[in-house]
Amino acid sequence: MSIVEKAAEKLKALRPEPQVSPPTAPQLDTKSSHSAPTVQRLMERGLAADQPAEAAPLWHVDKMALERMGFLPAHGDGDGERRLADEMRRIKRPLLVNVTGKGVKALAHAERIVVTSAGAGEGKSFTAMNLALSLAREPDFEVLLVDGDITKSTITRAFGLDGRPGLMDVLADERRQPAEVIVRTDVLNLLVVPAGERRPLIGELFGSRRMDAVLEGLGGRNRRRLVVFDSAPLLATSESQVLASYMGQVVVVVAAGHTRQQALHASLQSLSDSQYVGLILNMSNLPASENHYDCGYGY
Ligand SMILES: Nc1ncnc2c1ncn2[C@@H]1O[C@H](COP(=O)(O)OP(=O)(O)OP(=O)(O)O)[C@@H](O)[C@H]1O
Ligand SMILES: [Mg+2]
Incomplete structure (x- = not known):
């Protein structure tokens, strides 16, 4: 042979299983190469x-559903959307500098980026989603957005991927290949890994030796691939701290008027000096209909 x-x-x-097929034809940007014979x-x-x-067939992303969940700005090029796009550019630029090895210090696994925060509801998933979409527009990279918040699985639901195998399944079953749970979407350069079946002992699974192999399998062999994780709050669960420990770069979302200084301090203490830590001030004091970020990097 x-x-x-x-x-x-x-x-x-x-x-993968046939039910992966999208219900409708892809409607967003698609790669023309997908129609070519696979082996070729x-x-x-x-x-x-x-x-x-x-x-695998492309997974259709329902942009309107994402918007209804509050994750994407409305279509169009209004002030709000332009502003969010600009904010995301400011957030991603230092991350990309580190990925290309031009940052102030050499990082192990700079391509692994987690978005986290001290507590609940501070904008982690919103930021992870929009950061991933913004990074996916970079011509030199593709982005794998992983739902690392197993309990809330916001990213999984946002993409309509509930019930599909994901991170937890590949961690719990060594016979599964990490690539099996990657869903390639019809958004150009965007791939997603759902949370998978909710099981007990999330922290133990995250901390297991298998996690190294899974992370390698998800991104390790592909130098073009950035892996962005959404995560549970750092202070609410131990698994989010374990997850963060595998990352080269950590984006900590701080909600203006909400995140307590002491909680932020404790969150930063849980991270390692060898990581690159970016702080983002979210929800600063502007009208509720607007997106608003401010960011600073380092401690
Ligand atoms: N910068 C922003 N602009 C507009 N809406 C935002 C912004 N940040 C967060 N939101 C909205 O605030 C709500 C909470 O955000 P999100 O779900 O991202 O928080 P979270 O930290 O992931 O919460 P949890 O800890 O429950 O997972 C969502 O409805 C989200 O759309
Ligand atoms: Mg969330």
């Missing part, structure tokens, strides 16, 4: 044949 035939066999075996595409792009997400 030729190498190409073997690759085709392997891909066939790894192809893999050969053209020089990708390993063990990346089933490459072969």
